Amino acid sequence: MNKRDTAVVDIDRQRVTVTLASVDAGRAVVKSCRSFARPAEVDPFDGSAVGVWIKEKLRESGTVGARVVLSLPRGDVVLKRLSIPAGAGVVAEDVVGAVRLQMSRQLSVPAESSAIDYVPMASGAAPSSDGAGLAWVTAAALPGDRLDWCRAVGRSAGIRLARIGLRCFGAGHVLAEESLRRDGGVLGVVPTGSSVEFVVVESGQLMLARAVDIPWAADDAVELSAYADRVAVEAKRTWMSHRAGGGDGSAQVVIVLGSGPGAEAVCDRCSSSLEMPGVTMVPPGASTVRNEPEPTSSVAAASIGLLLEEAAGRPMLDFLHPRRMPDHAARRRQFVLGGVLAAIVGIGTPVVLSQLELSSLDDELRRHREVVTRRQAEVSEMMAEHARLSHMERWSDVRVDWIAHIGALSEQVPSPPEALVDGLDGLMNAQVDFTAKSGQYAGGTWSSAQTSSFTIRGRVQQRETAASLRGRLAAGEVYSVDSPTPDTGDRFSFQLFTPYATPRKPEVPEGRGDRATPRAGGRPESPAGSADGGRDPVDSPVKAGGGGS
Structure with a gap:
């Protein structure tokens, strides 16, 4: 296993997709991609049970020992675009506090236990009515119970998670280069096993992400056509929602991540519904996923985007290591802890030496007890032999x-x-x-x-x-x-x-x-x-x- 290899584990409601790839010089090379249906006996709400099952599937896919990134669906998080004050006196630490404060007002769960992270938007500052600048960020909050579930999955699977990201941000990064080459927005469609995710990317920046529960259709032509019609309706709703929110109204292209008859059908219906060109797309270096059954190739394309996002060095969401507010009392705690450490060393050294001597005496006592135990066993065996012999002698006298x-x-x-x-x-x-x-x-x-x-x-x-x-x-x-x-x-x-x-x-x-x-x-x-x-x-x-x- 190459030390550069990374396995992206995408967890859906009914399936888990494991994509093993390596990233070098900004290019991802997919080595394997496997998708597994979750057995009915595995409780999806039990992180430990899911982790045990994923451990077995990682072994089957040959990804044991690789660095692991967990990819979550859009529906697991609360995603908001926030405006915060910007200016010369505003530092990054202040932004963290402002984001947490605004997100805590939007959450229905306690913000203290939730993992809240954000990504600064590259669109720049917008002037406010009072002349102060406003900076825009895309903030996301993962509820505490879901974060605990992810950690339980990692523990039971025997893996050390390197990052917890979002599938929609991976898809947004894959489409970022297309949006920069075109003069307008790009609407991305990511079909998965249990839902469809829609992303809007403008000028290389993810502007909107939305998920709709539309399960993947079977290979039957009639069902596939009905599935494509439903996706096209939701794609149009997504674009209209983006325009209503103040986004650029000039969409240049609709791109469906993945390959195959299903992706082609979805692309044609969305293109007709939105009256714009439509194409299917698989990231460069991921040609091997074209051979995978649908919609595995779509999920793999988004997973590759998460790896490319890391390699590009761009700000990204990581619920395992979210941005935190500065701890102003840290230096004081360090001084206190240093004094406590000095006291422990001064007072604890004699205690430690005494403990070592006591431990040595305990070992010696244990050895003597073992000798006594063996001797007692020998005496007991001798007594038993003596009892049997005496018993036989008494009977021989009768x-x-x-x-x-x-x-x-x-x-x-x-x-x-x-x-x-x-x-x-x-x-x-x-x-x-x-x-x-x-x-x-x-x-x-x-x-x-x-x-x-x-x-x-x-x-x-x-x-x-x-x-x-x-x-x-x-x-x-x-x-x-x-x-x-x-x-x-x-x-x-x-x-x-x-x-x-x-x-x-x-x-x-x-x-x-x-x-x-x-x-x-x-x-x-x-x-x-x-x-x-x-x-x-x-x-x-x-x-x-x-x-x-």
Whole structure:
């Protein structure tokens, strides 16, 4: 991208036209021109949304990195021709104040937030009735909300706007040379997608600019003819308005910017309506825009005029950098700010040094905290591994010697045929508990507990034998006895509970006071364990049946 390349982004209601050109020695060379229709989902009142869409189109048109000028339609601004006092004692700063004062009276929006700029007219001063001179300027005001919208477009599009100008002033500059070559005014017509702009140029100076909402017609011959008739009517109204305002009544030519059948039709109708010669025109160096569909070539011609206006060094409108009133209190503020700066340097230097030292200490503290965080993570990982290992070890300690228990029970059952065991079921319930210390894993204790149950079923010849067997089992220190079902006939069924992994040989006690105290329901208390850290119950069954001893 050449540093001299400038992209003019012309924003209409329904379309955006991007014209990339370079200006050298007062001549513009168009490199590309693209026009894009705005999608319906893009809100035209949302500058950010429009900017995002324009950013994509700038990338498609290959203008990323170029200098960007925003071109606005005539309908976005208030445009007035003002007379202000002129004389030896009137300086440019006074003109700014006079223009702002007069424009503020003409605006329906606050002038403080609006961008107001003006262009001095080269027609010279006109004498007033009191002998003082009057200077004429063309002033324009862009409302504050529209200016904010333009800035939002630039931010969202990722571009830095170099200038915000008007399309009609670009068209006026293109026609300025024609007006200087002719002895009279030039009426310019600029068709766009949603409106038509009319400009009157006399002696190289834009005298009048007007816009009418006439959307561009389709390529159909009937619609195009009706469109040309409407434009011709408005062109005549524009010229009559110019004459009524004191302008030169001798129009020399009507010029339609652009090329193509539409521009030719508009030119013929306007020429017939105004009874003056009519021609179509594309600026020199912009021959490439002739290949673009209408009315893109017309908009591109006006965009080129904005670039040529800058290259010519003439006074121009720029709503991004408008002329401002002088600030008489600026020098006093500079002295005050200089004193404040000296105070800041004198007082702030020790503070800055302290802040630097504090920042260094903060960095060191941050590094130590990172080390502590890593170490804490390692300790937590180690604790988790220790917890898993301890949990597995506790579970590995939980076991039952079923053979030994069956042997011990067999010793208590009388021999057949006095008694016969035909069913034996075994089941172990176990749990592993962890008790934290002050809510922390470190220092906590692991414990495990288990309870084994046996269900013995069988037959006896006499009921006294079953009662005697029950008494012997209950009298021992190993088992507690419960009867899940009532004994009937020659059948008996006992349920035994023990917390021990292996049986100890029972000793028949002298009294019932030496018997293990069972829990409610016949189950003894578990020997050890608490359930603060979680509990994992396990049932380990064993069954035997069909025999006894």
